[in-house]
Amino acid sequence: MDDEHQSxxxxxxxxxxxxxxxxxxxxxxxxxxxxxLAVPAGIYLLFPPKAHKExxxxxxxxxxxxxxxxxxxxxxxxxxxxxxxxxxxKATAWVVKTADNQVTxxxxxxxxxxxxxxxxxxxxxxxxxxxxxxFSIDGKVLAGPAPRPLDRYEVKIDGNKLQIGPLERHA
Amino acid sequence: MRKIIDWLEHRTxxxxxxxxFLYEDIPASSGWHQIIGSMAVFFFIVQVxxxxxxAFNYAPTPGDAYNSVKYIVTELTGGSLIxxxxxxxxxxxxxxxxxxxxxxxxxxxxxxxxxxxxxxxxVLLLITLAFGLTGYLLPWDNRAYWGTVVTTQIAGxxxxxxxxxxxxxxxxxxVGNVTFSRxxxxxxxxxxxxxxxxxxxxxxxxxxxxxAPAVGDTAxxxxxxxxxxxxxTVGVTIGFLILFTMAVVAHVPLGKLADPTDTTxxxxxxxxxxxxxxxxxxxxxxxxxxxxxxxxxxxxxxxFLIPFIDRGPMVRLGKRTFAFAFAALALIAxxxxxxxxxxxxxxxxxxxxAPGTPALQAWQQLTPTELQGLGYFRKENCKACHPGAAxxxxxxxxxxxxxxxxxxxxxxPHFKQPAQVVPGSAMPPVQLDSAALDALSAFVxxxxxxxxxxxxxxxxxxxxxxxxxxxxxxxxxxxxxxAGTKMGPPLNGVGGHRDRAWLEKHxxxxxxxxxxxIMPAYNFSAQEMDSVCQYLLQLPK
Numbered sequence: 001m002d003d004e005h006q007s008x009x010x011x012x013x014x015x016x017x018x019x020x021x022x023x024x025x026x027x028x029x030x031x032x033x034x035x036x037l038a039v040p041a042g043i044y045l046l047f048p049p050k051a052h053k054e055x056x057x058x059x060x061x062x063x064x065x066x067x068x069x070x071x072x073x074x075x076x077x078x079x080x081x082x083x084x085x086x087x088x089x090k091a092t093a094w095v096v097k098t099a100d101n102q103v104t105x106x107x108x109x110x111x112x113x114x115x116x117x118x119x120x121x122x123x124x125x126x127x128x129x130x131x132x133x134x135f136s137i138d139g140k141v142l143a144g145p146a147p148r149p150l151d152r153y154e155v156k157i158d159g160n161k162l163q164i165g166p167l168e169r170h171a
Numbered sequence: 172m173r174k175i176i177d178w179l180e181h182r183t184x185x186x187x188x189x190x191x192f193l194y195e196d197i198p199a200s201s202g203w204h205q206i207i208g209s210m211a212v213f214f215f216i217v218q219v220x221x222x223x224x225x226a227f228n229y230a231p232t233p234g235d236a237y238n239s240v241k242y243i244v245t246e247l248t249g250g251s252l253i254x255x256x257x258x259x260x261x262x263x264x265x266x267x268x269x270x271x272x273x274x275x276x277x278x279x280x281x282x283x284x285x286x287x288x289x290x291x292x293x294v295l296l297l298i299t300l301a302f303g304l305t306g307y308l309l310p311w312d313n314r315a316y317w318g319t320v321v322t323t324q325i326a327g328x329x330x331x332x333x334x335x336x337x338x339x340x341x342x343x344x345x346v347g348n349v350t351f352s353r354x355x356x357x358x359x360x361x362x363x364x365x366x367x368x369x370x371x372x373x374x375x376x377x378x379x380x381x382x383a384p385a386v387g388d389t390a391x392x393x394x395x396x397x398x399x400x401x402x403x404t405v406g407v408t409i410g411f412l413i414l415f416t417m418a419v420v421a422h423v424p425l426g427k428l429a430d431p432t433d434t435t436x437x438x439x440x441x442x443x444x445x446x447x448x449x450x451x452x453x454x455x456x457x458x459x460x461x462x463x464x465x466x467x468x469x470x471x472x473x474x475f476l477i478p479f480i481d482r483g484p485m486v487r488l489g490k491r492t493f494a495f496a497f498a499a500l501a502l503i504a505x506x507x508x509x510x511x512x513x514x515x516x517x518x519x520x521x522x523x524x525a526p527g528t529p530a531l532q533a534w535q536q537l538t539p540t541e542l543q544g545l546g547y548f549r550k551e552n553c554k555a556c557h558p559g560a561a562x563x564x565x566x567x568x569x570x571x572x573x574x575x576x577x578x579x580x581x582x583x584p585h586f587k588q589p590a591q592v593v594p595g596s597a598m599p600p601v602q603l604d605s606a607a608l609d610a611l612s613a614f615v616x617x618x619x620x621x622x623x624x625x626x627x628x629x630x631x632x633x634x635x636x637x638x639x640x641x642x643x644x645x646x647x648x649x650x651x652x653x654a655g656t657k658m659g660p661p662l663n664g665v666g667g668h669r670d671r672a673w674l675e676k677h678x679x680x681x682x683x684x685x686x687x688x689i690m691p692a693y694n695f696s697a698q699e700m701d702s703v704c705q706y707l708l709q710l711p712k
Binding site: 159163 | 242632
């Protein structure tokens with residue numbers, strides 16, 4: 001405050017009604033502007049990207065090569081929409097073929113926290129190494145903290161080809 | 172509530188600090204003409220906010236930047252609004268900073284003791300311009316790329332410092348990864364905190380010396396809050412309404428992906444740099460640096476030193492004839508140059524990519540033969556030794572094949588017997604028939620550092636679809652990306668007027684869908700049908 005020609009009297013007070021109008025206006029308008037920025041930001045961050053049709057089916061294995069009654073881990077290439085990229089990547093599934101050529105394909109992650117489980121031949125169970133969840137050959141939870149049976153891929157059989165589709169949606 | 176505030180006040184003094192800030196005494200002559208500084212702070216906050224949101228979905232590499240911007244604008248709800256706010260906010264910001272400066276200049280408010288406040292302000296103006304310049308590159312479309320090529324070349328013309336500036340901007344050789352990263356770092360890492368610090372200093376200095384009063388203002392002082400804050404808020408509201416309307420209504424351009432080989436593109440800078448662009452046209456040959464570097468440099472220096480050039484005491488606004496004349500002259504010169512630049516800009520030859528069209532993937536630009544070659548590339552597991560541009564592999568980087576070897580005549584014998592063509596080569600011979608080798612070499616010749624990553628990510632359906640297309644000799648009658656004949660209809664853009672069901676029926680029984688067609692029927696397996704249809708439907712226009 002080093003301008004010499006200024007009065008040092010105390011500042012003038014506004015009339016109470018004016019003052020209260022100003023304050024209400026400031027708060028009201030600033031809140032509206034805040035909302036005009038925050039709402040689009042929330043939508044932008046929380047809404048899922050516009051849906052991509054991901055109903056692709058890929059040839060995953062020859063049916064005749066799959067053992068009957070014993071799970072087999074198969075790997076296959078599939079395309080994945082990852083943000084702004086569509087990439088081709090390796091995916092795996094645990095596949096069980098029954099005697100009447102019915103095939104089930106399990107997603108390779110434990111339903112507890114997503115660790116990769118494996119088939120334990122001696123106990124005839126799928127066992128997760130992380131928290132010892134165990135699943136039967138048809139995916140049911142036998143032991144451990146897993147909250148639900150193993151997730152499955154949709155499967156189709158075309159002649160001798162086993163085709164794997166998207167994950168089945170659970171209710 | 173009161174209790175919480177009291178607790179906080181006792182521990183931090185926050186409440187009294189805020190009160191102290193808001194209840195500052197200001198001169199009675201303060202008013203509407205002084206709202207612009209607060210507006211500048213507000214718009215800076217909007218830029219930080221929207222910029223942060225964009226960064227959440229933006230990939231800062233030349234390989235991904237364009238597609239991620241496209242993704243923000245087309246895939247994310249509200250993405251184009253956020254980008255609109257950030258894009259137009261930059262222009263808003265600049266207009267407001269200039270208006271603020273103009274106001275201070277006309278009033279002569281930079282005079283003693285407020286010289287330092289002014290000088291910090293000039294630096295903030297330069298930073299605002301630097302934000303505009305660096306942000307311009309980030310969408311990585313043709314506009315961004317070519318604009319930056321020109322900018323880095325201009326920096327290179329600076330006397331003495333030129334080569335160093337070019338190196339600092341990573342523009343040596345060409346604009347690419349290095350320049351991009353540096354611009355991104357400047358735009359998001361360096362400039363924002365610098366701006367915050369300088370705004371802090373600027374506001375501190377304003378407080379230190381008090382808001383400049385009008386000459387002869389001896390009336391009792393007033394409080395900053397709420398009257399002046401009310402006026403500031405009105406200004407902010409009007410500005411924000413304009414910005415929001417622009418963001419909703421005015422479409423922000425995103426052109427084609429940056430293409431360094433595009434010789435048809437006519438680069439133009441952002442509108443607020445057009446006057447510099449036009450000035451440059453007056454200086455030819457060795458004098459060019461005068462227009463591009465020396466003159467702007469002198470102007471900035473003069474602006475910086477104004478408080479020391481104009482040292483008289485503060486006078487009434489009406490008596491500052493010289494200042495008004497000077498400002499008017501600057502405004503006329505600026506408008507004249509900008510208008511001239513706009514008038515001489517030829518109508519853009521570039522077709523803008525319509526909003527909603529997804530970015531072109533690398534594979535969509537290949538011919539079926541080249542895509543089939545990619546299939547062999549995968550089948551033969553070539554990537555085991557040639558893992559990609561900028562990655563270390565046993566074999567050489569295929570995007571950097573020296574010119575004498577960049578042809579099929581060299582490559583095919585090399586595929587067949589690698590060690591005979593390149594003595595000492597550890598590459599195993601490629602056991603494919605000659606048609607396959609042709610396709611493989613056609614593909615390898617298409618690999619560049621720019622598309623390498625994209626090509627390797629080609630979805631399987633495209634490779635399989637193209638392979639089926641080739642195996643059935645479709646190109647004998649059809650054309651894709653310029654390859655094949657036009658006996659039957661060209662297939663680019665077929666997805667625009669046909670759907671999957673139509674294609675499938677047409678393959679099984681062409682005559683039922685196109686009477687008079689001479690195309691034979693094809694009985695593909697479900698998997699083959701899937702690949703070939705997906706491939707055809709996703710061909711570019």
